[in-house]
Amino acid sequence: MAATLHDVADLAGVSFKTVSNVVNGHPHVRPATREKVERAIAELDYRPNLTARGLRKGRTGAIALAVPELNLSYFAELASFVIAAAERSGLVTLVEQTGGDRDRELALLRSPRLRMTDGLILSPLGMRQEDADALDVPFPLVLLGEPVFDWPSDHVSMRNAEAARAATEYLIASGRRRIAVIGEYEDEVFGSARARLRGYREALEAHGIGYDGRIVAHATLWHRADGARAMRELLDRGAPFDAVFGFNDTLALGAMRVLQEAGLRVPEDVAVLGFDDLDEAAYAIPSLTTVDPGREWIGRTAVETLLERIGGGRDAAPATRLADFSIVERESAPRG
Amino acid sequence: MAATLHDVADLAGVSFKTVSNVVNGHPHVRPATREKVERAIAELDYRPNLTARGLRKGRTGAIALAVPELNLSYFAELASFVIAAAERSGLVTLVEQTGGDRDRELALLRSPRLRMTDGLILSPLGMRQEDADALDVPFPLVLLGEPVFDWPSDHVSMRNAEAARAATEYLIASGRRRIAVIGEYEDEVFGSARARLRGYREALEAHGIGYDGRIVAHATLWHRADGARAMRELLDRGAPFDAVFGFNDTLALGAMRVLQEAGLRVPEDVAVLGFDDLDEAAYAIPSLTTVDPGREWIGRTAVETLLERIGGGRDAAPATRLADFSIVERESAPRG
DNA sequence: ATGTCCGTTTGCATCGTTGTACGATCGTGA
DNA sequence: TCACGATCGTACAACGATGCAAACGGACAT
Structure with missing residues (x-):
């Protein structure tokens, strides 16, 4: 179907190897030959088969x-x-x-x-x-x-832990003391959730604030819906909080939506802080304070x-x- | 480096084609042979080279x-x-x-x-x-x-045009008459923008509402930032409107953000309708009415x-x- | 005229796989 | 024991490209 080196070679009247040389910019090809070959390539609309090349070169x-x-x-x-x-x-x-x-x-x-x-x-x-x-x-x-x-x-x-710690300290510095978390993921022994939780706890500890499991909510996949669900759960639990740290922006945005449905004002009643700096974060209402992870x-x-x-x-x-x-x-x- | 059919064949003591037959589930292979081969495959952690297979089969x-x-x-x-x-x-x-x-x-x-x-x-x-x-x-x-x-x-x-028409008629049915548009794209002679604009105009016409270019804003790429910029432009122009139809959700969300910065209430002062039904649309504040395009x-x-x-x-x-x-x-x- | 050399072109093997055609082997029934 | 399918395994030739080494041809020096 598609043209191969051989087809081009036949048309140009050279060996298929010469065509290969032209295609690969091999130095020693006479200008006249090169041009002849290039014309044939254009005429047949030849394009190298990358599968074959990949096989031969060992790189795809x-x-x-x-x-x-x-x-x-x-x-x-x-x-x-x-x-x-x-x-x-x-x-x-x-x-x-x-x-x-x-x-x-x-x-x-x-x-x-x-x-x-x-x-x-x-x-x-x-x-x-x-x-x-x-x-x-x-x-x-x-x-x-x-x-x-x-x-x-x-x-x-x-630096997940450092970033989470800095984010938590940011909230503390702004006067919040009861900082809820959304996105904890106990099964994940190695991942970002664990590191971010560690940073959060370090910040609390450094400022003499106790850790309260009642305001830490679980989420596995971090969709907006998970953030919303987690926030409903936090509200149901009844333990008070004046800030929420979402382990990513979509969680935070889902949570923010539920907060406002519940009649709570952001940031007056509850401050919200996310993680990721999605494009979306700058356009949310209110716009979302967040960690830019690079x-x-x-x-x-x-x-x-x-x-x-x-x-x-x-x-x-x-x-x-x-x-x-x-x-x-x-x-x-x-x-x- | 990586094992090939030949390596597996050597280890199993069969020809490499037999290994190929096993790999491809060829019917006539004696169970004993199959098992021998499979053991060798497992031992060498053999995985077929898809590049070579692709070359041979003509499908990648x-x-x-x-x-x-x-x-x-x-x-x-x-x-x-x-x-x-x-x-x-x-x-x-x-x-x-x-x-x-x-x-x-x-x-x-x-x-x-x-x-x-x-x-x-x-x-x-x-x-x-x-x-x-x-x-x-x-x-x-x-x-x-x-x-x-x-x-x-x-x-x-x-059905871009039909959908845009239906969306516009939805706004009209809800009592809006001055419906602004964000996302018009004059250079695009064939695309969705053109079709959606057509649907919008059809709806206006069907309800005896005049087309007013002053409330139609341009956007090429449809980011939130483009929606925000377009909305600022609309506000600057000063022509009144009581609804905005964003040709996609991100445009609409960017616009909604600017509306609220300008102190306009959504939907009381200006209704906003988007297009795409992104996950995000359901969690925006206020949540975004939109077209689900399937x-x-x-x-x-x-x-x-x-x-x-x-x-x-x-x-x-x-x-x-x-x-x-x-x-x-x-x-x-x-x-x- | 001949040999050398260099620039240019070509032929062949090869990458790892599958399809086709054929050869080997086995079990079975006469 | 032998012939014979049926079953199993193998050899060989592709797929389209590149790398290597050798062949070609003309220009130049001798």
């Missing part, structure tokens, strides 16, 4: 990105950055969704679906420490998220790290790279 | 999806559905971002980047009628969006259509498939 020029769901805005924005960074390096990106499900994450690592790519950027959510062996894969792998696996692999993440840097760095691993040493020591964060002040939680 | 098992940006929630949610549908069919999805840029869309259609995939689902935004020739590509192609290209290709879309159906159907084209006739007549829409009533624009 594609990488895979696996995230829980593109529905979650954080991952959509992250994917956007990863794809853009990959494109700048001439790579295409294949996107997988794991649903944050442990089995699907494990299956992905073992399946041959990825044998078409040169490497994987994985944002694990359901895996546990005991699954660390599964990370011993025969292709380059970069992990996103809190690096607590006991396995030597490349990580790109942010998403763009994370996406870009993940691709760079993967590329280093693909290109160079299999055996260079695995690195952990951490993004800088900052707190973005907006209406939902004004600075003190 | 991957499709490409090209959207303007994953940053735009509509496309993120659409991509999520497409990837999920593809996965159910055993396909992986490669995601490209065009930025809605004409040149990049054209480049994508011509580049060899896609020769690694079995087909493409493209959501064009910058291309124009004169570029229709570029759609004559040597691989299966399904277009998303308003089907106005004068070129026979498969299309999956929705995104999930669109994503699923696009994959199905592409698969039919890949599998079967190159020459079956191109089909246009349209999703059903519905209007979701929420707080920002209550029914009359």
Whole structure:
């Protein structure tokens, strides 16, 4: 169907190898020949078969990105950055969704679906420490998220605990004392939720505020609906709070919606602080104070790290790279 | 590095083709042999090289999806559905971002980047009628969006004009007469913006309401920031309006934010109606009345259509498939 | 005229897999 | 014991490209 090197060669009256040389910009090709070949290429609308090239070269020029769901805005924005960074390096990106499900994450690592790519950027959510062996894969792998696996692999993440601590201290500095949390996730032994909870507790402790489990609400996947549900639960429990720290923006936004349905004013009655600095956060009503986790840097760095691993040493020591964060002040939680 | 059929064959003491037969579930393999081979596969952690398989079979098992940006929630949610549908069919999805840029869309259609995939689902935004020739590509192609290209290709879309008309009539029925629009896009001769504007005008006309260009605001890419900018422009122009129809939800949400900054109440002073029914719309404050365009159906159907084209006739007549829409009533624009 | 050299072009093997055609082996019935 | 299907396994040739090494041809020096 589609034209091959041979077809072009026949038309141009040269050997197919010469066509290959032209296509690859090989230096020693006579201008006249080159032009002849290029005309034939144009006429037949020849495009190299990347599958064949990939087989021969051992590199496909594609990488895979696996995230829980593109529905979650954080991952959509992250994917956007990863794809853009990959494109700048001439790579295409294949996107997988794991649903944050442990089995699907494990299956992905073992399946041959990825044998078409040169490497994987994985944002694990359901895996546990005991699954660390599964990370011993025969292709380059970069992990996103809190690096607590006991396995030597490349990580790109942010200072989750420090950021959560800073966010909590921000709320404390603004005069809040009863700070509720949404997004705790007890099963997740290694992830961001755990690290953020740790940061939260450190901040409380540093300021002599006791930890009260009644104002800490659970959420597994971090959709708006989960934030809303968690907030209803907090309200039902009846323990008072004057601020809410959502472990991500969608949780915070879902919670903010329920607060306002309940007739509570944000920030007067309850301050709300999120995490991620989604585009959406700046346009919410009220606009959402949140932690900017350096998403763009994370996406870009993940691709760079993967590329280093693909290109160079299999055996260079695995690195952990951490993004800088900052707190973005907006209406939902004004600075003190 | 990674194990091949040959390695497995050596270990199992059979020919490499027998291993291939086992891997492919070929019927006539003695159970004893099969088991021997499977043990060797497990021991070597063999995974078929999909690149080689793709070359041999002429199918790679991957499709490409090209959207303007994953940053735009509509496309993120659409991509999520497409990837999920593809996965159910055993396909992986490669995601490209065009930025809605004409040149990049054209480049994508011509580049060899896609020769690694079995087909493409493209959501064009910058291309124009004169570029229709570029759609004559040597691989299966399904277009998303308003089907106005004068070129026979498969299309999956929705009834943009009807939906916009229904939305406008909804606002009219609720008592609004001065209905502003955000998202008009004059350069786009074929796309959703044009069709939605047509539906809007039809509704006005049907109810004897004059079209007033002063309350129609332009936007190219449909981010929240564009909606906010457009709303500021509308307010500056000073022409009165009692409703705003955003051509998508992010535009509407950006506009709603600016309305409230300007001290206008939604929906009392100005009703707001969006388009897309993003997850976000239900949690906005106030929640956003919007058009549900059947995104999930669109994503699923696009994959199905592409698969039919890949599998079967190159020459079956191109089909246009349209999703059903519905209007979701929420707080920002209550029914009359 | 011949040999050398360099720029240019070509042929062959190869990447890991599957399809086709055929050869080997087994169990069965005469 | 032998012939014969049925069953199982193997050899070989692709798929379309690249890397290597050798062949070609003309220009130049000798």
